[in-house]
Structure formats: structure tokens, C-alpha cells
Amino acid sequence: MSMSEQERARRRRESRRRAANRDIVALAVLVLAVVIAVVSVSCAVGNANGSEDSEPSRATKRTTTTTSASETTTTSESTTSTTTTTTTSGSTTTTTTTAKPSNGGEHYVQPAGGAWNLMLVNDWNTMPQEMVDSIKLEVVNSSVTNGSVDARIVEPLKRMVADCRKAGGNIWAQSMFRPYDTQKRLYNNEVARWVKKGYSQADAEVKAATIVKRPGQSEHNTGLAVDFNNCDSSFTGTVAYNWLVEHCAEYGFILRFPKGKEDITGVIFESWHYRYVGVEAATEIMRDGITLEEYCQRHGV
Numbered sequence: 001m002s003m004s005e006q007e008r009a010r011r012r013r014e015s016r017r018r019a020a021n022r023d024i025v026a027l028a029v030l031v032l033a034v035v036i037a038v039v040s041v042s043c044a045v046g047n048a049n050g051s052e053d054s055e056p057s058r059a060t061k062r063t064t065t066t067t068s069a070s071e072t073t074t075t076s077e078s079t080t081s082t083t084t085t086t087t088t089s090g091s092t093t094t095t096t097t098t099a100k101p102s103n104g105g106e107h108y109v110q111p112a113g114g115a116w117n118l119m120l121v122n123d124w125n126t127m128p129q130e131m132v133d134s135i136k137l138e139v140v141n142s143s144v145t146n147g148s149v150d151a152r153i154v155e156p157l158k159r160m161v162a163d164c165r166k167a168g169g170n171i172w173a174q175s176m177f178r179p180y181d182t183q184k185r186l187y188n189n190e191v192a193r194w195v196k197k198g199y200s201q202a203d204a205e206v207k208a209a210t211i212v213k214r215p216g217q218s219e220h221n222t223g224l225a226v227d228f229n230n231c232d233s234s235f236t237g238t239v240a241y242n243w244l245v246e247h248c249a250e251y252g253f254i255l256r257f258p259k260g261k262e263d264i265t266g267v268i269f270e271s272w273h274y275r276y277v278g279v280e281a282a283t284e285i286m287r288d289g290i291t292l293e294e295y296c297q298r299h300g301v
């Protein structure tokens with residue numbers, strides 16, 4: 001091989017090496033762009049979907065001042081022990097609103113007059129105050145402020161808790177029915193907090209709803225929801241949690257806000273929050289890994 005042939009070969013190798021380097025850089029840029037996109041999307045989801053259990057003392061820890069948190073907590077605890085005794089009829093109606101979810105799809109709006117145990121209450125399905133106020137309640141834990149549930153679910157709830165304990169689970173029902181007026185006060189306090197920070201009334205209302213549900217839009221207004229133990233993510237992975245996920249449907253309960261369904265429920269994953277829907281619906285929901293929203297849509301109820 002002549003000198004110039006060697007030189008040409010060397011240049012070809014050099015050129016290939018440079019091309020390979022360019023490919024590596026391009027790939028790295030692409031990977032970085034994908035990572036940034038994924039992170040942005042998760043943050044957006046996190047912002048759009050609030051906690052159903054926004055006792056402000058917990059949910060606003062990150063952003064609120066100590067003063068406003070304690071104000072709202074006091075408000076909550078001073079009013080939530082009220083128990084009403086009016087009876088309800090066997091069926092329920094919900095007033096409905098339409099809204100576009102953050103993913104651009106359409107949220108299911110439940111038709112009026114459905115079964116009480118399947119009542120859908122979320123950002124897009126509002127329970128009227130008179131209905132919340134007329135639930136027949138029964139106390140299941142007298143040592144906490146929100147210690148009542150709809151009288152119709154007391155028996156399965158107690159049975160489920162007892163059986164979970166027999167299986168080695170450390171579990172107690174901590175937070176259940178929350179009156180409409182309490183929800184309203186908590187929500188209004190949260191709105192006021194954002195107005196004080198400089199938000200317009202309309203923007204403050206939207207922002208507040210990602211932290212505290214609007215009155216009539218919290219499942220805790222139904223008397224059919226139960227938060228266990230510390231009402232936070234420390235419940236995830238415990239013996240009690242694992243047992244509940246496996247067995248709650250046998251008692252008519254579901255894990256109401258599962259992971260990965262945030263855009264459908266409008267609520268972050270809450271391992272501690274369970275909802276009574278009856279054995280039939282619960283069995284299908286837990287078996288198929290779907291939400292109450294998806295179940296209602298699937299059956300048109």
C-alpha cells in the first residue's frame with residue numbers, strides 16, 4: 001500500500017469515527033429530550049390531580065403557612081362530629097357537570113337515579129347538599145372526628161376490619177363521613193388562601209380544587225368512603241394494605257384511587273382510601289383493575 005493509499009484509508013477511518021460520534025451525540029440529545037418530556041408530563045399530572053383526602057393540614061404542608069393550615073384543621077375538627085339521622089330513599093340522584101379532563105378526553109357523567117352504592121362523586125359529578133345532609137349515619141369510631149359512615153355499610157366495614165386484623169393487619173378506620181358544610185368551609189378557606197397570594201377568584205377556585213375538593217365533590221361527603229390508619233402513603237405495602245387489596249371486594253369495597261388512573265379519577269394514588277360499592281361491582285372492579293368511573297361507564301350506570 002502506497003503512502004497516499006494509507007493516508008486515504010486513515011482519513012476514511014477518521015471520517016467513520018466522526019460520524020459515529022455524531023450519532024452518539026444525537027442519540028444522547030434525543031434521550032435527554034424524552035426524559036424532559038416525561039418529567040414534564042408527570043408534573044402536569046401531579047398538579048392536575050389533587051388528593052381526595054385533603055385535610056388541609058396534610059395536603060398543603062408543602063405550600064401553606066403554619067397559620068392557615070392550623071386554621072383550616074381547627075375548622076374541620078370543630079364541625080365534623082355532627083351526625084344527622086334523617087333517612088334517605090333507596091335511590092340517589094346526582095347533579096352533573098361536564099368538563100374536559102387534562103388528557104383531552106371526556107369524563108363520564110353519571111345519569112341521575114342510579115343505585116346508592118354506585119353513586120359517582122368526583123370533579124365532574126356533584127352530590128347535592130340536600131342529599132349529603134340527609135344520609136343516615138352511624139358512628140363506627142367514636143374517638144375520631146369523622147367517625148361515621150352511611151348506616152348501610154357499617155356491617156361489612158366492621159367485618160372487613162375484623163377479618164383483616166385476624167390476618168395480622170394493623171388497621172383502624174380513621175376518617176369517614178365529612179359534612180357538606182365542612183367541605184364547603186375547607187374549600188373556601190383554600191380559595192381564600194390563593195386569593196391572598198394574588199390569584200384571581202376564578203384561578204384561585206381552580207387551584208384550590210386540586211388540593212381540597214369542592215363541596216359535594218369529595219367522596220367523604222357520601223358516607224361510603226373510609227380512610228384507614230394515618231390516611232397517608234405510609235399505609236402502602238403494609239400487611240393490612242396487601243390484605244385489603246386482595247380481599248376488600250369480598251366485603252363490597254374497592255381501592256378507590258389506584259395508581260395509574262389519576263386522569264380518570266382526578267385524584268392521586270391513595271392506598272388508604274376505600275369506597276363501598278357492593279360486592280358485585282367491587283368484584284369486577286378489583287378483578288379488572290378498573291376504577292368506579294370506568295365501571296359506571298362500562299355498564300351505563
Ligand SMILES: [Zn+2]
Pocket residue numbers: 052053220225226227272273274
Ligand atoms: Zn379518603
